[in-house]
Amino acid sequence: MLSSAMARRRFLGIGAAAGAAALIGDAGWGGTAVAAERPGPSAARTGRPDVLNLPNGFHPAGIGIGPAPYAYFGSLLGGAVYRACLLTGRGKVINPGLGEGYYAVGLQVDDRQRVFVAGGWGRLITVLDGITGKVIETYEVGNADTFVDHVVLTPRAAWFTDSFNGQLFRLPLGPRGELPARDAVTTLRLGGEWTQGPSDGLTATGIAATPDGSALLVVNIHAHGGSLFRVDPVTGVARRTDLGGVTLPTTNGILVHGRTLYAPRMNDLAVLRLDPTGHNARLARTVTDARFETPCAAAVHGHRLYLPNSRFPQPPEPDLPYNAVALSLPL
Template sequence: MRKLLSLLIVPLVAAATLATVGSPATAHPTKPFPARIALPDGFTPEGLTIGRGTTVYVGSILDGAVWRGDLRTGRGSVLIPGTPGTDKAGLKLDEHGRLWTADYSGGGASVYDADTGAKLAHYQFNDQPGVSYINDLVITERAVYFTDSALQVLYVVPLGPGGRLPAPTAFRVLRLSGPAATPDVYHNGIVELPDGDLLVAQMLSGTLVRIDPRTGHSRLVDLGGYSVERADGLVLRGRTLYVIRNLSNVIAVVRMNAGFTAGVVQREVTGPQLRSPATGDLLGSALYVVNGRFDVESTPSTDYDIIRVPA
């Protein structure tokens, strides 16, 4: 960053000199977004989502805290204080300004006001700590779907007219069949496809499955033999799928076919800036990824960050 700023100083000085001898003034260049944003030490992040403008939210899988920051300035603060036993994995922001969280070992999901941090709703899918792990979610027009990394199901919270939140018990459990029903594959990231099907990462088997949200029936996506082992977060834009592979320290960029039944890996993003990346989100031409650092023991002094990579 210091090197980049030093390169910018030269044209700025030259522009100022020219202006003093009657030449038109040169506009100041726009300050680039930071390539790295530090999170609070010991935060232990897992989920990340980008909201309105350049606002970003990050959830803690340690104590359920949510940090809100600005991708333009790199500054932020804790919006939702952490509470032991409320660990959060994935989180997403809906069009109504509500932040949905997958309450990892708590067996449920919570909904918050993204501006104030006030809790708006909670859905308790099960009461099986140590057996069920609610990991990630996707928000569609009619429902919110949650993956369970230990059980072969999806949890479905239907949305009412205008996105109205349903009653706390108005959810259903969607039993999965086909390859999505295979035990011990560890379902993780999830996105919606253009035809309404859902695409889910199977982290331990290194595969992707597409699931019919009405029936739970599934089929494997053909990646030409490429393994997405340790696939954590999924990000989809058009037909480009970003598979964020945590302990592999790889982001696989996959070009999907028109039917989203197969894909070809176009490139892999690697480098020392990736430190067990958990998930990410897109803003313009950049992919922002949160480093979970799952390969080290989290302590109050362990550093965590968000990084920006070209999309």
Template sequence: MRKLLSLLFVPLVAAATISTIGSPAAAHRTAPFPARIALPDGFTPEGLTIGRGTTVFVGSKLDGAVWRGDLRTGRGSVLIPGVPGKDKAGLKVDEQGRLWTADFSGGGASVYDAGTGAQLAHYQFTAEPGSFVNDLVITKRAVYFTDSALQVLYVVPLGPGGRLPSATSFRVLPLTGPAATPDAYHNGIVALPDGDLLVAQMLPGRLVRIDPRTGGSRLVDLGGYSVERADGLVLRGRTLYVIRNLTSVIAVVRLNASYTAGVVQREITGPQLRVPATGDLLGSALYVVNGRFDVEPGPDVDYDIVRVPA
């Protein structure tokens, strides 16, 4: 989604030649983007998305706060203050500069001005107890949300120019086929070039392809590979990054031309991955947020964003 396709080491253009004793003039470069960006202690992050330029947003599953930072400098601050009981999961920025959030246990979604943090709209999909609106994908015509407890997608249609609809102008799309498997825990979602949607089923470790018109679905053949604990999905071309939280593994999958099957090319691992939740791409790097779901949340628990080679 509209990422800055540039090298992470940017040449610094010198205005004049700087001479040093005993050596020729040296070319200078800016410092590399930080490999780790600290979030506020106790933030309890879940969703991450990169907006315009090098701006990154992270949402809190504790109280729904949204932190905004700069991947170039590593600095940031809270854009949207948290409210107890208003947890957020996935989030994305659209072409109009609006920040969409999946409001997790709240059963709905919210839309904010990504520059000011002002709330622009709210959609209440369900009041059913135990619902978890988890992740979303934005297309030209609609925004689609997964629910980890219910076998449905929530669809918010967009008007001309991406115009927001009224608060009640959404539909609930029942799912059929393998996407209707009970207790599969639907999580990450991406859009395919042909208009279908790809959704991670976290507990059975599968990917399902869903027709957004009918709700019909079929499994994506991964050759027996399990994506158990699949949380966030990131798609660039035919390369899919499956961020598997409690395994601390990112599976890099090469999908076929019809997006019906894929082969795992490699797994990204390392001590910097501490139960990663979601991520996004910027140039040749994948940025992921460590949710640290294996530790008890608390005000002194540290959280961060880390950069890995894509």
């Protein structure tokens, strides 16, 4: 049986060697290192908090923000979902999760304030009412080895990664965002250049759509020292995105905002400029911040970028504080 530390490595896709690689950085590839240790000027103008405090022992792995000024976080310990107000920093647990053995990993929020939650080892996709926390629907997917990791919303579907199998799950949405029947989720096998890692380690983690919406971008922390693949959403054929030598060995959740890709790593944030189709990207800068403690995902609201700190590999003790930090855009 895996130790708890190894289990957390599987959840977050981070090992000691990979972490060391991320800390080396990518300065040799033409990117600009930027320190963001203090709030930017927009923070002073808006008065919004630069740190969102989560419940002690919460252990976040993802973040979702919709049009409304609320951030949603999921816990790896029981699957609770916490909502924080971006204007005040105050928040509360809106759904307690299903308890031991269940997870809330990646999250996305749509314009109806519905929260789509990737359920990790629980093999569940859950859709919550982001106001009340009530479960709207659940979908069971995959097999005994499935870990539903991260999610991206597109106009006609919600897409989820399966970290331990070379496949994605597609939850189709109706013309007005209607949720499907429970048996309507489909599985897309990844092919082409996709390389699946060993059975005891994560492979697919974060997911996003290309800037032009023609394909999906999926992080593969196993192949080529941590890479990004462009996936055809119809065929599953995957082609490696040329990142100009940048590696993503510890990246979990990613965000594409316009033509910018934000990829949190062990203790920094890689900011890359994508071509519209997602075939190529180049490092624009590497952002460091004294408040980073293994940022694990990213979301934007207005002119601010929010990143939750997973604090890996520190064990998630009940009294251990967790938070998310805000950076002003443009970085």
